[in-house]
Structures are given as structure tokens and as C-alpha cells.
Amino acid sequence: MVAADAIPALIGVSAALDGVDAVWSGALAAGAAGSVDPVGDARSMSDDGLVRVTEALGELARRVQALQAPVAAELAARSRTGADDVVARRHGFSSAERLIASATGGRFQEAVKLVAVGAATAPRAAFTGEVLPPRHPHLARAVSSGAACVDAADVICRFLDGIAPRADRVELSEAEAFLVDRAPVVGVDGLHRLVKLMQARLDPDGVKPREDELRAAREFRIWEDEHGMIRFKGAADPVNGAPIKLAIETLVGAELHRARDAKRPARGEQVEAGAQRPSRNPAGCDDVVAEQRTIAQMNLDALADIARHSLSANDGPVALRQAMVVARVDAAALELGRGHGTIDGIDQPVSIPSIEELAMWAGISPLYYGDGCETTRLGRSRRLFSQAQKLVLIERDGGCAWPGCTRPPSHTQAHHIRWWKRHRGRTDLDNGIMLCAHHHHRIHDDGWVILIEHGFTWFVPSAHLDPDRRPRPGNRRLPSIAPPPPDIAAHLASVAA
Incomplete structure (x- = not known):
């Protein structure tokens, strides 16, 4: 309960703290008493209780920031008077922001935001001594009420101050009100997107110059580091970046859909209680052949696939065809x-x-x-392999033959099952298989054995992946019933002989 003699400026924080206390107690499991250990309390909370506590703590944090911002702005103002005994210097700091960062235990940039937001949302004094409203009144009310956090307020402030010289005053006020209203809904990341659109609407003549600046700043650097990794660093303007982003996201999205679909029943498929679901995908829920890459690794693999496809495309740029x-x-x-x-x-x-x-x-x-x-x-x-041989292999495998892989033929190459040099393997159809680059790596790195019997491909894992070495059926262009798995022991014995 808020004390009757509470300082008015602190009433919001006190009320928010009371709210945390009430929500925290209500979130604890029945019969559980609060302890001095917040970790123990959190573990005893229900799922909904954890959400309510998180929301209450967020409200409290915004209320605290609403007090920090004006204090930080005033501290900065007193530290920039030019006097020898300015506050920050007297306490051993080169600036108010350094002092604030040390006092809060936060980053310098966070202190800069506190000062900027505090100054933008505080009442101003005219030369006549008259008190003027804050520079951004809508934002000031949102911050003081705890509706907007400092990070969101900083994004809005920087946008409004930057666009003000080129925008109509009425439209600028409407934009401020709109962004303040949307901030709690879209969050800081969403505000960045809204600000870009709002900037284009308020300053249409500035769209092309800003685009030219981005285009002039584009770059892509490639180098090899001391460990042998090929490093990339770049930035693309929207026009050049859009096709790159779309191509990589499309390939990675297809891989993620494949992994997701392998774990769920087909539409309309009925599964009886206690029965094992038959999988449309031979790789369904099989950890040995399941997708194991991170998103970042899949992004790089997609970029490599695009480069390989460009190098092999007959209708690509002449320079690439000659590379x-x-x-x-x-x-x-x-x-x-x-x-x-x-x-x-x-x-x-x-x-x-x-x-x-x-x-x-x-x-x-x-x-x-x-x-x-x-x-x-x-x-x-x-x-x-010749083009004619590849067409036959594609007809059999569809694309990558790895169980469950959806890479199309354009992102695969014909691979010698028994290698050309090491095994004296022949470039014949019964010694060929279509594989994408990623699964080609897995064949080599993990010691898989590939068998072809009666026109069906089988992938046999090494013993360290599957002690039973159970063969997994590969992909086929047309669905059909596969014969029983081959006898891997007999095959390995014949190869050894």
C-alpha cells in the first residue's frame, strides 16, 4: 500500500512496487510461502504467474526509469555549467554520463539515453522565466506514466529531433502521438521499422538522398583469417540486399519446413492411441539423419549453394561461366x-x-x-558424370538423395559412391548418387556407406552414429514401396573381400 505521506514523484514507483508484491504472492504455487531466494520462488510459480510477474516487473522498471531520466538530465545540466566545481568533475568523472554509468552499473550509452530522454521530456524555462511545456509533450506523459521505456523514448526522440527541420509542426505532433501510442505494442525493434516509414512520409524529398547514402556505403569484404576460415563482412543497400536476403531466407526456410514437417503427421492422417505414426518422410524423427545445423550455418550453406549454382549455370554471366x-x-x-x-x-x-x-x-x-x-x-x-547420366540419376533421386532432404537438382551434383581415385570407382549409374553440398559433407565426415539395390538408395550410418547400422532409405522422385533393407554385414564383407 502506498504511504499517505509518500513524496508525489515516488507514488508511481510505490504503487508499481505494491503491484509486484501482490502479483508475486499470487503467482506462487498453492501452499508455497515466499522466500528470500527469488530463484526458488520463480521455480514454484505457475506459467501464467511467471508472465504476470514479468509484466509487473516491467512496469516497475519503467517507473524507475521515469525517475532516473529527469535526475540524469539535471545532473548533466549542472555538470556543463563551465564552472571548475561542476558536479561530475568534483566526483572524479569527466562527464555526467560517466558518473551515471558508474552509479547505475550500466553502460555509458545507456546513461547517454537517460540524459537525452530526460532533457527532451522535462519542462523548459523561457528567457523570461516562464515555464514552457516539454519539447515532446506526448512522450513526456508516456515516460512519466511508465507507458514507454527509455530505449523506446530515445528512438522516438532521435527521430523527432532529426526530422523537425523538414517537417510540418502539426504533422510532427501527430507522428509523435502515433509513435507513443504504438511503442508499448511493437516494442523498440518495431519502432525502428515505424520510424523509417514515418520518416519517408514526413520527408518524401529525403527518401532518395538517404537511399543514395546507403548505396554509397555498401561493401562486402572477404579475407582468410589466421585459422584458415574465410571471413565475410558487408553491408548492402536495400535494392542490392533484398535479393540476397530473399534467396538465402528462401533456401533456409525450405530446410526448416522440411525439418518441421518430418516431425508432424500429414494432414488428415489418423494416429491411433499407442500406435506408431507412419512417416511420409523416411527421415521422420530419426535423430541420426535429422537436421543438426544452426540457422547461421544454414545461412552460410545457402550462400555457398547459390555460388555453386551460379558457377555451373549455362545461362549465367559470361565471366562466371569462364570462372x-x-x-x-x-x-x-x-x-x-x-x-x-x-x-x-x-x-x-x-x-x-x-x-x-x-x-x-x-x-x-x-x-x-x-x-x-x-x-x-x-x-x-x-x-x-555426363549430362545424360545426371538426368537419369535425377529421375531416380529427384534432388538430393539424403533421407528427407528437399534440395532440388539445381543444388546437387552427381557423387561417386565408390570414389574415383581411392576406390577406383566408375562413372556409371550404379555408382552415382545426387547429393547437396551439406549432405555430401556428412557422407565424408561421418563415414556413411551408400548402397544401391534394385534402383533404391540406402544410407548406412557408421557405428558411432548407430551401433546397429540400420540402413535408412534415401529419397526417390516418385513414391514407391521400397524392398527390405539390404544386408549391410554381407555388403561390407564383400567389399572387404
Whole structure:
């Protein structure tokens, strides 16, 4: 309960604190008594109770910020009088913001926001001594009432102050009221989007100059770090960034939909109690073949797929059709499957399996050198599958043959099941399979075995992934009933023989 003699400025904080106390008590499980340990209390709360407590604490935090902002602004004003004994310097700080950051334990930038919001929402004094309303009255009321947090108020302040010289005063006031009203609904991130649209509406002549500034600031840098990672750093203007963003998000979205669909029943599918749901997807809920990448990793894989597709596209730019990633490897190392190779333009050496993997992608050619190979020769013509063979493999696999993968044929390449050099594998249809780059990596890195029997593909995990080494059926372009899984033990024995 708020004390009768409470200082008026503190009434809002006191009421919010009482609200937290009441909500906290009501959120505790029946029979549970509050303790000095907030962690224990939180764990005993119901789901709805946790939400109510979070909302009450948010209200309290905004009320506290409503007091911090004017105090910070006044402290800053007294520290900028030019006198030798300004407040901040007297307490050992170079500025009021430094003092505030130290006192609150927060960041310097947070102190800057407190000062700016406090100054923008405080009443002003005219030269005549008359008290004038705050520079942004709608925002001042929202902050003092706890409806808007300091972060949101700072976004609105910076927008209003920046657009004021070029906007009509009435429209500016309406924009302020609109943003203040929407702030609790859309949050700070949503405010950034609204501000961009509002800026274009209030200052239509400034849209093109701002766009030109963004375009002039575009950049994309590529370098290799000391660990051998290829690093990217860039920024794109909206016109150039939109297709890049859309292409990557579309590919990643398709992968996420595939992973999601593998875990839920098909539309209209009935599942009896206690019965195991038959999966439309052979990879359904199978942890061994399930998606394991993070979103960031999927973004990079999508970008790499786009680059590979561009290098191999017959109708792409002439410069790309003539470009070729060159991998160099000693013939003896390739024959033994031990050693390393290099990629032109990349300092970091790569393994022999990676060289063999690169050689199977269009636009990439291995260059051999060593005893008897002093004359450099291209090995693509004999080791790569022909276009006609790829069409047959695509007809069988549809795209990537990995269980449940939805990558289309344009993002896959024909892969030798028994490798060209190490196993003396042939470029024949019964030794070929379509794989995307990511699952090609998984085949090599995790020791999977691929079998083809009666036109069906089977993926056999290594023992460390599945001690039983149960074969997983691969994708097929047309659904059909697969024969019983092959005898992996017999197959491995025949290969060893």
C-alpha cells in the first residue's frame, strides 16, 4: 500500500512496487510461502504467474526509469555549467554520463539515453522565466506514466529531433502521438521499422538522398583469417540486399519446413492411441539423419549453394561461366588418400577427401602434379558424370538423395559412391548418387556407406552414429514401396573381400 505521506514523484514507483508484491504472492504455487531466494520462488510459480510477474516487473522498471531520466538530465545540466566545481568533475568523472554509468552499473550509452530522454521530456524555462511545456509533450506523459521505456523514448526522440527541420509542426505532433501510442505494442525493434516509414512520409524529398547514402556505403569484404576460415563482412543497400536476403531466407526456410514437417503427421492422417505414426518422410524423427545445423550455418550453406549454382549455370554471366575453382594436389597423395591439397586463392591447406569432394562439383577442376604428371592436365572429362547420366540419376533421386532432404537438382551434383581415385570407382549409374553440398559433407565426415539395390538408395550410418547400422532409405522422385533393407554385414564383407 502506498504511504499517505509518500513524496508525489515516488507514488508511481510505490504503487508499481505494491503491484509486484501482490502479483508475486499470487503467482506462487498453492501452499508455497515466499522466500528470500527469488530463484526458488520463480521455480514454484505457475506459467501464467511467471508472465504476470514479468509484466509487473516491467512496469516497475519503467517507473524507475521515469525517475532516473529527469535526475540524469539535471545532473548533466549542472555538470556543463563551465564552472571548475561542476558536479561530475568534483566526483572524479569527466562527464555526467560517466558518473551515471558508474552509479547505475550500466553502460555509458545507456546513461547517454537517460540524459537525452530526460532533457527532451522535462519542462523548459523561457528567457523570461516562464515555464514552457516539454519539447515532446506526448512522450513526456508516456515516460512519466511508465507507458514507454527509455530505449523506446530515445528512438522516438532521435527521430523527432532529426526530422523537425523538414517537417510540418502539426504533422510532427501527430507522428509523435502515433509513435507513443504504438511503442508499448511493437516494442523498440518495431519502432525502428515505424520510424523509417514515418520518416519517408514526413520527408518524401529525403527518401532518395538517404537511399543514395546507403548505396554509397555498401561493401562486402572477404579475407582468410589466421585459422584458415574465410571471413565475410558487408553491408548492402536495400535494392542490392533484398535479393540476397530473399534467396538465402528462401533456401533456409525450405530446410526448416522440411525439418518441421518430418516431425508432424500429414494432414488428415489418423494416429491411433499407442500406435506408431507412419512417416511420409523416411527421415521422420530419426535423430541420426535429422537436421543438426544452426540457422547461421544454414545461412552460410545457402550462400555457398547459390555460388555453386551460379558457377555451373549455362545461362549465367559470361565471366562466371569462364570462372573455375582450381584445386591442386600431388598425384601420389591422391592415390594413397593421405596428405593435403590446396585451392587457388586460399592459403589454408585442405584434406584429400575435401579435394575429392570439390572435384565433383561443376566449375571446379583438380590439377595433378608429381612423378609422371609434370604436365598439368584437367581430370574433369573422365571423372565427371555426363549430362545424360545426371538426368537419369535425377529421375531416380529427384534432388538430393539424403533421407528427407528437399534440395532440388539445381543444388546437387552427381557423387561417386565408390570414389574415383581411392576406390577406383566408375562413372556409371550404379555408382552415382545426387547429393547437396551439406549432405555430401556428412557422407565424408561421418563415414556413411551408400548402397544401391534394385534402383533404391540406402544410407548406412557408421557405428558411432548407430551401433546397429540400420540402413535408412534415401529419397526417390516418385513414391514407391521400397524392398527390405539390404544386408549391410554381407555388403561390407564383400567389399572387404
